[in-house]
Amino acid sequence: xxVASGGSAAPRPxxxxxxxxxxxxxxxxxxHQAEAQLAAFERxxxxxxxxxxxWNKSNRExxxxxxxxxxxxxxxxxxxxxxxxxxPWFVDAxxxxxSTVERFLDSSNFFTIDVADSxxxxxxxxxxxxxxxRHGELSAPLSIPGIATPLPLSPQSLEAIATHYLLACRExxxxxxxxxxxxxxxxxxxxxxxxxxxxxxxxxxLLVILALLADEQIPLETIAPKFTGRxxxxxxxxxxxxxxxxEFSDDIAVLAFAAARYSLxxxxxxxxxxxxxxxxxxxxxxxxxxxxxxxxxxxxxGTTWLEELIGLAEAGGDGLxxxxxxxxxxxxxxxxxxxPYASVIDIDSRQLPSAEVVNAWxxxxxxxxxxxxxxxxxxxxxxxxxxxxxxxxxAGQGRRYTDLLVANREVVxxxxxxxxxxxxxxxxxxx
Numbered sequence: 001x002x003v004a005s006g007g008s009a010a011p012r013p014x015x016x017x018x019x020x021x022x023x024x025x026x027x028x029x030x031x032h033q034a035e036a037q038l039a040a041f042e043r044x045x046x047x048x049x050x051x052x053x054x055w056n057k058s059n060r061e062x063x064x065x066x067x068x069x070x071x072x073x074x075x076x077x078x079x080x081x082x083x084x085x086x087x088p089w090f091v092d093a094x095x096x097x098x099s100t101v102e103r104f105l106d107s108s109n110f111f112t113i114d115v116a117d118s119x120x121x122x123x124x125x126x127x128x129x130x131x132x133x134r135h136g137e138l139s140a141p142l143s144i145p146g147i148a149t150p151l152p153l154s155p156q157s158l159e160a161i162a163t164h165y166l167l168a169c170r171e172x173x174x175x176x177x178x179x180x181x182x183x184x185x186x187x188x189x190x191x192x193x194x195x196x197x198x199x200x201x202x203x204x205x206l207l208v209i210l211a212l213l214a215d216e217q218i219p220l221e222t223i224a225p226k227f228t229g230r231x232x233x234x235x236x237x238x239x240x241x242x243x244x245x246x247e248f249s250d251d252i253a254v255l256a257f258a259a260a261r262y263s264l265x266x267x268x269x270x271x272x273x274x275x276x277x278x279x280x281x282x283x284x285x286x287x288x289x290x291x292x293x294x295x296x297x298x299x300x301x302g303t304t305w306l307e308e309l310i311g312l313a314e315a316g317g318d319g320l321x322x323x324x325x326x327x328x329x330x331x332x333x334x335x336x337x338x339x340p341y342a343s344v345i346d347i348d349s350r351q352l353p354s355a356e357v358v359n360a361w362x363x364x365x366x367x368x369x370x371x372x373x374x375x376x377x378x379x380x381x382x383x384x385x386x387x388x389x390x391x392x393x394x395a396g397q398g399r400r401y402t403d404l405l406v407a408n409r410e411v412v413x414x415x416x417x418x419x420x421x422x423x424x425x426x427x428x429x430x431x
Contacts, residue, residue, distance in 0.1 A: 018267050019110075019189045019221045020088050022429065023052040025299035026420065029061055029391050031071045032405045033304050034079035036413035040420035042083065049429045054110055056092035056299060059100040060340075064392040069093065073107040090189060095196075098175050105182050110189040112224070112271075113175045115168040116196040123166035131162050135211050137261075142207070146253030146292070151204045161208040168194070169209060173216030191297070193224040195273045200226040203250040207258055214262035222297045224271035225251060233344050234303050234388035235381050236374065237278040245284045252294045269295035275344055276303040277372050282427040300424055305391045306370055306384065307419045311412030312404055313366040319404050320363045322397065327366075327383070328355035330390040341389045351382040371415075372423065 026037050034055065041053050055076045062069060073091045080089055093104030095114040104111070132139065138158050141150035172192045179188060192213060194201060201209065206225055213220050227247055229239020237244070251270055259268045272278075272285070277300075289296060309326065312319030330337055331352060338345060358366060368378035370387060394401045405412055 018265065019090075019269075019297070020050070020052045021267065021269070021295035022049070023054050023088075023090070023295075023297045024425065025054040025056045025092060025094075025297065027057060027061075027300070027304050028055055028072070028075060029057065029065060029305045030308070030394070030402055030405065031067065031075040032402060032409075033308065033413065033416045034075040035082055036416035037304065037420055038079045038083050038085055039413075039417045040425055041087075042085070043417075043421050044425045044429060045087070047426075047430055050087050051425065051429060052088040052090060054090040054092050054297070054299075056094040056110075056112070058094040059096060059103070061094075061391075065395040069104045070107040092191075095193060096175070098171070098178060101175060101178060105179065109187060110191070111175075111179055112191045112193050113172045114193045114196065115171045116194060118168035118171045119194060119197050120164055121167045123163050123170075127166060128159060128162045131166060131212065131215065132158055134215070135208075138208055138211060144203075144207075144250075144253050144257045146256070147203065147250050151207060151254075153204050153207075157204065158208065161205050162212070165205070165209050166212055169212035169216055172213060173218055176216070176218045189221050190218055191222040191224060191271055192218070192220060193271070193273065195224045195226040195231075197226055200228045200247070203247075203254050206251055207254050210254070210258035210264065211262055214258070214264055219265055220268055221265050222269050222271040223255070224273045224297075224299075227272075230346070231273070231275040231278065231344065232346055232385065233275045233341060234277055234306060234372065234384050235275075236372075237281050238346075241280060241284060244281060245288065248284065249288050249292070252288065252292050256292075256294070267295060269297060271297040271299065273299045276300045277423070279372075279374070279423065279427065282424075283431070286428055286431055298424075298428065300420070303372070303388070303419065304416055305394070306372075306388060307415040308405060308412050309387060309394075310367045310370050311408060311415040313363045313370070314415070315408040315411045316363045319408050320366070322401065322404060323363075323366060324355075324359050324361075326390065326393050326397075327358050327387065329393050330386050331355055333393075334386060337390050337393070338386070345385045345389060347382045347385050349382075351380065352386065353380075353383075372419075 028034055055072050057072050076091055090110040091108050092110040093108035094112050138153055139155045142153050143150045229237055255268050259266055309323050313323045369380045369383050373379055
């Protein structure tokens, strides 16, 4: 798989349109690793595959850390300039809503509009009826190229799906139009996220959703549905791999059909909000992309912060001391820290060693417990998940934490680059 290079680093947050075929979202919660992350994309480009980096940080993460959206843009722009990156790059206002979008407008060129809270709110019957009248093609079984059997649509199913999703799609339209009123429409990428909800969307539901979004006149470039299985933070996928492969393939076929039928952008692609490290899914995604020629946006979430901890542990000295302290605090406040993430983590507290045990570990031993190498005898997925959601503990350290990142820039950066390239980009795009 190859992607033609295009564009150059923009001095202001304007999108390099269209969004390239392949893009990967990367978190950088403390805004210190953009160069190390970009180095991984550079290595991939030398192998013949150009993937656009998309730096993402949500309003919740900014609130926990006490940062501002502009810091993400500034760090990304500095890295692009320092490393002379000559390909598209983006900064994502991650999981924004109408109540939070304002602070991101000046420093983002990619907007992930999250409408999960509106899914399931019953739409007015008259509005549903009007949608059905416009889209009679969705009232009967529909054959989609690339899907073996017709989608099981009927007047009853169409009404149920539209009732369930219409208000969410209308909310997406309102947020999109607010952004467009402040930025040129060609100056940003629009994604709609529906992954943070109770149940996955089926291919018939996804098709109806795309028709609803097209009616809102959103130039949608990527959509993030919810897939079956568990997408826990920072660890591998837990679910039926064959079922995921069928869903992913069917969804790609639905997107291609909807783009042509409803005049959505031809490069519309799936976004996989992975929670990071879904290693078992990468071969599936890769072979589906090769077979179909489709694109993908993968969001790898916040594991960069874990690589920072690994680097500090490896560095020893004050870095190791702080890494141990962060674990001890996280262990003592496990319930408080895990509460907001309860639906996307599975931690067996019996498998979490005591702070006293961890304090006796040398740096490489602690690093090995956190580093996501599933076959390594020292890897502990429960430690990893706990620390994944404990980044605000480091934020509470203020300059002490970030000064140690600077002092140990080389060893920390090496962990960040190696993790992103070897465990994410290379398996997904090179095999």
